[in-house]
Amino acid sequence: MAGKAPPQPAVDVEHREDDSLILHCPLPLGPVAQSLCHLFDEVTARGPDAAFMKQRDDDGQWRSITYGEAQRAANGLAQWLIDEGIGFGDCVAYLSEPSIEHGIAAIGIQRCGAAIAPVSPAYSLSSVDHAQLRQCVSSINAKVAIVDDADRFGPALHSISDLGIRIIARQGALDGLDIARWNDVIATQPGPEVAVRMAKIAPNDLARIIYTSGSTGSPKATPQSHANLTITIAQCEALNLLDFGGERPQLLEAMPFSHIMAGNFNFNNVIAAGGTIWIDDGKPTPALIGKTIRNLQDVSPHYAISVPLGLSMLCDAFEADAELNRKFFANLKFIGFGGALLAPSVKSRLESLSVQARGEAVPIYSFYGATEYLFGTLKYWTGGSSDTIGLPLPAIDLKLVPLGDRFEMRVKGPTLMPQSGYLGSPEASVELFDEEGFYGTGDAVRFADPDDPSAGLIFAGRLSEDFKLASGTYVQVEALRQNLLNACRDVLAEAVICGLNQEYPTALVWLKGADKEAAKSALTELIPKFNAAQGGSARQIGALFIQDAPPSFDAGEVTVKGNVAQRVVRERRSADIQAMYEGLDRPALLHFGPGGQRNGRS
Numbered sequence: 001m002a003g004k005a006p007p008q009p010a011v012d013v014e015h016r017e018d019d020s021l022i023l024h025c026p027l028p029l030g031p032v033a034q035s036l037c038h039l040f041d042e043v044t045a046r047g048p049d050a051a052f053m054k055q056r057d058d059d060g061q062w063r064s065i066t067y068g069e070a071q072r073a074a075n076g077l078a079q080w081l082i083d084e085g086i087g088f089g090d091c092v093a094y095l096s097e098p099s100i101e102h103g104i105a106a107i108g109i110q111r112c113g114a115a116i117a118p119v120s121p122a123y124s125l126s127s128v129d130h131a132q133l134r135q136c137v138s139s140i141n142a143k144v145a146i147v148d149d150a151d152r153f154g155p156a157l158h159s160i161s162d163l164g165i166r167i168i169a170r171q172g173a174l175d176g177l178d179i180a181r182w183n184d185v186i187a188t189q190p191g192p193e194v195a196v197r198m199a200k201i202a203p204n205d206l207a208r209i210i211y212t213s214g215s216t217g218s219p220k221a222t223p224q225s226h227a228n229l230t231i232t233i234a235q236c237e238a239l240n241l242l243d244f245g246g247e248r249p250q251l252l253e254a255m256p257f258s259h260i261m262a263g264n265f266n267f268n269n270v271i272a273a274g275g276t277i278w279i280d281d282g283k284p285t286p287a288l289i290g291k292t293i294r295n296l297q298d299v300s301p302h303y304a305i306s307v308p309l310g311l312s313m314l315c316d317a318f319e320a321d322a323e324l325n326r327k328f329f330a331n332l333k334f335i336g337f338g339g340a341l342l343a344p345s346v347k348s349r350l351e352s353l354s355v356q357a358r359g360e361a362v363p364i365y366s367f368y369g370a371t372e373y374l375f376g377t378l379k380y381w382t383g384g385s386s387d388t389i390g391l392p393l394p395a396i397d398l399k400l401v402p403l404g405d406r407f408e409m410r411v412k413g414p415t416l417m418p419q420s421g422y423l424g425s426p427e428a429s430v431e432l433f434d435e436e437g438f439y440g441t442g443d444a445v446r447f448a449d450p451d452d453p454s455a456g457l458i459f460a461g462r463l464s465e466d467f468k469l470a471s472g473t474y475v476q477v478e479a480l481r482q483n484l485l486n487a488c489r490d491v492l493a494e495a496v497i498c499g500l501n502q503e504y505p506t507a508l509v510w511l512k513g514a515d516k517e518a519a520k521s522a523l524t525e526l527i528p529k530f531n532a533a534q535g536g537s538a539r540q541i542g543a544l545f546i547q548d549a550p551p552s553f554d555a556g557e558v559t560v561k562g563n564v565a566q567r568v569v570r571e572r573r574s575a576d577i578q579a580m581y582e583g584l585d586r587p588a589l590l591h592f593g594p595g596g597q598r599n600g601r602s
Helices: 034-045 067-083 102-109 131-139 155-157 182-186 192-200 224-240 260-272 289-295 308-320 322-329 344-359 477-487 517-534 566-571 574-582
Strands: 011-013 023-024 051-056 062-066 091-095 116-117 142-149 166-171 178-182 206-211 221-225 250-253 276-279 303-306 336-339 364-370 372-380 388-392 397-403 405-411 441-449 457-462 493-496 506-511 543-546 589-591
Touching: 023 116, 023 388, 034 067, 034 102, 034 224, 034 260, 051 067, 051 102, 062 067, 062 102, 067 182, 067 192, 091 102, 102 142, 102 182, 102 206, 102 260, 102 441, 116 221, 131 155, 166 182, 166 260, 182 303, 192 206, 206 224, 206 260, 221 224, 224 260, 224 372, 250 260, 250 303, 250 517, 260 276, 260 303, 260 364, 260 372, 276 441, 303 308, 308 322, 308 336, 308 344, 322 344, 344 364, 405 457, 457 477, 477 493, 477 517, 493 566, 506 574, 517 543, 543 574, 566 574, 574 589
Parallel strands: 051 276, 091 116, 091 142, 116 206, 142 166, 166 178, 250 276, 303 336, 336 364, 506 543
Antiparallel strands: 011 023, 023 397, 051 062, 206 221, 364 372, 372 388, 388 457, 397 405, 405 441, 441 457, 493 506, 543 589
């Protein structure tokens, strides 16, 4: 793959009298654009006929829009919004999945000075009461909401109809609701006011709203300025991640635009590089991964970022199809992952597959970030273990506060949300920042090599998920969960670690298959072996309670990212947790006791 390679890892470390550390990236940031829509216009001027986005239509064929066509549509949308009285500080919600229309809206809304607020489609389509949807749109006082299909989103649109929101839809109609047609909206003739609004855009003006995933409570509206978005682009350019040797990068995008990786990192950076976003109608699930595989028959991506589960599924497909494997790796500059730790076995498989496809291992980078500060660290070099989350990006400072054998990590920099905090949730914004303005991530880290800080940081768990046993020993929940799932990978789909103030940890678990008796038999063999290989009671599992009822989305047990919220599950299923420690005999319970050996109870 042509293009410059990333620089060597570099970090400056300041040691303070209170034993805390300040980590700073010494690499220069480089030029920062006025806004994403200004950058879009610069790219369009250089190649108006280049493909901006592609998406399959109802017949399965790829429909496409060029940069020039998207610019004209975005200008029409901006003028329509101006005519509706939308301006600086106002927010427009987008309720549907990634689409060509969603991409146009992201550019057009910002052109009139307003901010786009992508809302997870799950709040509209997977919810029954739509309480989280109402909270999302009311917390930002949304003036307009856009959907691709009004019929499909009918119940959701009716649930917010009393909030005085103007609705735009590409297709569909609903009784009792006045819906503006997308094609009519973007056909609006733009006047000079659009250019006037764009010229007035300032770095700290609101550009985008991204909602927190809900893993630590209800989703909260995180404001992101134009500078937040454009500085992220400058950070990637400083690391040479956007240098594709003059080629226009192609990206197959399966993640929702309501998430920072797709909605900020991928969307913004592909525009900066003048590339094409191919909307993937597949997902990293057994039911939908086949669509992703079909789409990869048509596009050879220049980079690929996914969750570890998605990369594991791709490995399965590539190992079964050498031609697909060759096509995937043909133009690939790097693979990225985030959201969870990448199993060493998956990393090894990806490296082996890339060697088979092109004779060399493609770099695998780790991304670590959050809605509140976008990206804090990035592992942009090869080598090291798969649990390394990298070093601070250019212009980002990390504060590491000693916490036993770990550090609590805090972040500060120009991509951090304002200290005023979440929109519409002042109570949730209290104590987000320390006295120096560092944001508390709630995560713990260690140095990959204590003698060499440039080797990067290792993720060491979520502090809010960790708890103490009755002995006072801390249980590092994420590490124990990952180890348990890896040891029982053929049996367990998910686990919630329990044991606050108890003698030993236990787990509520969900199975991969429907055969509960076969699973119990396998776990009876696996758990004692697992426990015997662990050191200390805080790393062992004393009981498992197999759950029949799946985690509830409406109850907050599942976040919009699809992750199980450990704290919420523990609160809602406290009776099952109590049963594990009371030694009750239930068909779905497996007891192993404090020593980790099977004790004979069912």
